[in-house]
Amino acid sequence: MRPRKPDRLIRAFKATVRFCARHLPRVVGSEKVVQRLLRLKLAQCDEVKRGAADPRRALFHVGHRPSTICCDVSANGLSMNFIVGMMIHEVGHCIVPRRGESGADAAIFGGFGIVIEYRGPLALEWVSGAVVRKILG
Numbered sequence: 001m002r003p004r005k006p007d008r009l010i011r012a013f014k015a016t017v018r019f020c021a022r023h024l025p026r027v028v029g030s031e032k033v034v035q036r037l038l039r040l041k042l043a044q045c046d047e048v049k050r051g052a053a054d055p056r057r058a059l060f061h062v063g064h065r066p067s068t069i070c071c072d073v074s075a076n077g078l079s080m081n082f083i084v085g086m087m088i089h090e091v092g093h094c095i096v097p098r099r100g101e102s103g104a105d106a107a108i109f110g111g112f113g114i115v116i117e118y119r120g121p122l123a124l125e126w127v128s129g130a131v132v133r134k135i136l137g
């Protein structure tokens with residue numbers, strides 16, 4: 001069976017990248033970061049789960065292909081709170097590459113005042129409904 005089109009992932013990806021590019025604080029060097037965000041693509045990737053410490057939690061990664069957020073299509077079935085939470089966390093990695101997990105979340109809080117929580121049995125990135133509405137419009 002072919003996986004259905006990951007429509008929710010695509011919608012969240014486009015909205016999150018647009019939101020972050022538009023609202024990133026303008027400081028010295030930020031224009032380069034905005035250009036990097038606007039070049040980002042979303043791609044389904046079979047390697048997201050392969051080799052992950054906990055394959056159940058592995059739904060996205062960055063740094064595998066140039067300018068690409070890789071996703072596992074199974075993430076499409078989660079609520080938008082998790083999808084946008086994970087997406088904006090990955091965008092955080094693209095804003096501050098090589099600063100690790102807490103660095104990505106700190107970039108999102110520092111840049112946009114958005115708190116990423118870790119919820120559910122798998123402790124996945126999660127944002128509130130107010131944040132989802134703000135980003136998806």
Ligand SMILES: [Zn+2]
Nearest residue numbers: 045047064070
């Ligand atoms: Zn990948």
Ligand SMILES: [Zn+2]
Nearest residue numbers: 089093101104
């Ligand atoms: Zn991460």
